[in-house]
Amino acid sequence: MKRSTSLLIKKIAIYISAIIVFVWTALPLYWMIATAFRPEREIYEGLVIPKQLSLNSILAIFGFGEEYITVGSTITPYMINSTYISIIVMVVSTILGVLGGYALARMRFPGKDILSSLSLFAYVFPTVVIMVPIFYLFSMWKLVNSPTGLILALLSHTLPYTLWMLRGFFQTIPVDIEEAAFIDGCNRIKTIIRIVFPLSTPGIVATATYAFILSWNNVLFPLILISRTDLQVVSIGILNYMKADFVPWDRLMAASFVATLPPTLLFFAIQRYIVAGLTAGAVKR
Amino acid sequence: MRLKTREALEGYTFSTPAFLLLFLVLFFPFAYVIYISFFSKTFGYEPVFAGLKNYFLIISDPVFKYSLYISTLYTVVAVLFKLLLGLAFAILFAQEFKGRTLVRTVAVIPWGIPLFVVAALFFWFFDYNLGLANAILKALFGVKIFWLGPDWVVPSIIYVNVWKGIPFFMVNFLGALQTIPRSLYEAAEIDGASAWERFRHITIPGIKYVMLIVCLLSTIWTFGEFDTIFFLTRGGPGYLTHIVPIYIYHQAFSNFNVGTAAAASVISVPIFLALISVILWALRR
Incomplete structure (x- = not known):
């Protein structure tokens, strides 16, 4: 009872x-x-x-049913810029991350441990610390108001992440399988393409997707590096709606809803891989 | 011996592209911020060597002192709430009940939403006249408050940070909880341990390391968080939410004082370094 x-x-x-x-x-x-x-x-x-x-x-x-359309009054250019910049950042940080991450996970060379720690440091480190020099140096290098500049700056944030995560994923592949491939006469490149890639595809896809999300969600770099409206990305597009004297609430919320869909849906698609990511070391022991 | 050299060469070949790029966009800017912090520098003018002048300027600036104080308060209170609520949420979702998957999915959404959208969301949620927060307060207690006004702004930005940050804690805790063997709880129950004793002596030790890492990561990210506060308050009203990242931004981009902004960035580095070192240590053990 x-x-x-x-x-x-x-x-x-x-x-x-x-x-x-x-x-x-x-x-x-x-x-x-x-x-x-x-x-x-x-x-x-x-x-x-x-x-x-x-x-x-x-x-x-998106400009439908609007009488006056000026650059920046619709979200369309922001969405296009965010999409292609995030895709380039994703591709570059994944390719370099796969190469570097594999080396950090599998190859023995002096300085490896330092580079591994450095990539974690770099990922965890808040980007605000390099906000000032990035703006200052990129001004000197003529990389302000340039998509290339924004992409390079975003890579400073996404590349350490892909390096650290992919290193972790590659470490979970049993070494025996690779050694067996070596004995069968595969060289390093062949082993990576035939054995390592297929086994770590989910990890690579999830990491690439998160690099896209990190890039899409970034506020600081477009804020300091891009002042031209036609080059601006969606995060600052939202800020521009909020800065108005009379905030157009319906537009702000509609734009927020649209801007949040790509990263949020992608996030849910890869969520279980991300969770296993950073704290993995602590859970796995 | 030859094999070893070859492997080392391969390792460097694989990791060089990534770390070369990181050197350009991250490590060099990081070194440069330290260098420029010893110069008096305004955008558009040649830098003049100033020794430690910027550091003395900053340390004697009451706004910077307040920034350190409010950043610490914001971080400590927010992380504490995220820890407690994240743990409570995780324990809830470790139970079985109808609709668990749905509620858990909804509870994870804030993690997937970009910070800039979270800011826009709460900007509207907290609106004095038309926001939902005041509509609810009015219906329940017949009062309205200025959420982003002087009296409530600090609790409000903490609320936003906690709302966004709970799922990160919750999901990691949930994963850790599942690694604790059920048999431990059953044995404890047979021995007559109370619910609190089981929590204290089985649950907490079982998720200790995940807790440590999650709290440290969140501390770093909360301390370095710029997006939501910049979007919601710009550091205002007055200087009330002038956290360190906002201080750095204003020094550099409103006062055009690169030297002091750099010094402020450098001063916050040891805090981050110490926290990250503990994470590295915890992940290694």
């Missing part, structure tokens, strides 16, 4: 906690979605629950 009562109390406590967790997390998200998908006038009526649904705000940020 007593046991069943305490079980019931436990059950009720669990469900109440679950509801609190759900509401705590979902409220701000609900508010974004509710604002992005309702008619603009409803926002100013102070309604918490939308009466009508509308796609007007989403269409408006």
